[in-house]
Amino acid sequence: MSVPDLLTDPNAVLLDRAQWRYGVAPDYRKANASFAAEKTKDWEKGSLQDMVSNLVKNWEKEASYKLDPSEWRTIDKEKYRFSCNGGQKYTVEDMLRLGTYNALIGDTELYSATNTDFETSHEVFRKAMPEGFAWEVLDVYSGPPEVAFKWRHWGKMTGKLTCPLGHGTLEAEPTNDTIEIFGMAIAKVEPENGFKITEIEIYYEPNQIMSQLAGKAKRIQVMV
Known part of the structure; x- marks a missing residue:
């Protein structure tokens, strides 16, 4: 069985001719540079860990920037479901409406998914961490068709945080501090269908990112 480019190149989908959210493929050079300089694991090319990393990174790019789900190459559109901590299972259409940040964080004391749309949610974190929000696989516990793995997500808070609340x-x-979060995930894939993802379950503490962004700040103010 040939290995699809989604598993060998973390930036494969950036070459696709697609309906991109801002008219052109997104620029991941800053995030890629942070990943290369600050990753804690160096997986061998072609290893299970490397392929899982590449697939998830391509999925994130499509989930964040491709407007037409029929153009997502990483998923089986009809079967695809996304959930966090055993909560509601969202379809691809749900995710295009909500955005991954809203689905992952929800409504907390320091974040309001109810009052934040897709565009605003991405702007919040893009402005707070303008150098990029890098991601890496820390370990993989099982292979296809159900891939369980541990991950790390990090970036530097070199920009101002402005986040709508209720x-x-x-x-x-x-603060120029590193914001770092950890979690687990289970991705169900179809090896016989180009390793397309049918379901992703994320498990982590949703307050990790906002408590660090707000808790390490030199000044916190809730503007009413």
């Missing part, structure tokens, strides 16, 4: 806006000045 009762105002949370503002925090940049």
Whole structure:
């Protein structure tokens, strides 16, 4: 069986002719540079860990920037479901409406998915961590068709945090500290169908990212 480019190149989908959210394929050079300089694992090319990493990175690019789900190469559109901590299972259409950040964080004291749309949610984190939000696989516990793995997500808070809340806006000045979160995931894939993803289950503590962004800030203010 030939190995699809989605498993060998983390940036494979950036070459696709597709309906991109901002008209052109996104620029991941900053995130890629942070990954190369600060990753804690160096997986061998072609290893299970390397292929899982590449597939997930291509999936994230499509989930964040491809507007037409029929153009997502990483998923089986009809079967695809996304969930966090055993919660609601979202379809691809749900995810295009909500956005991954909203689905992952939800409504907390420091974040309001209810009051944040797809575009705003991405802008919140893009502005707070303008150098990129890198991601790596820390370990893989099982292979296809159900791939269980541990991950790390990190970036530096070199920009200001401005986040809508139900009762105002949370503002925090940049600290230049590294924001780092960890979690687990189970991705169900179809090896006989190009390793397309049918379901992703994420398990992590949703307050990790916002508590660090707000908790390490030099100034926190809730503007009503």
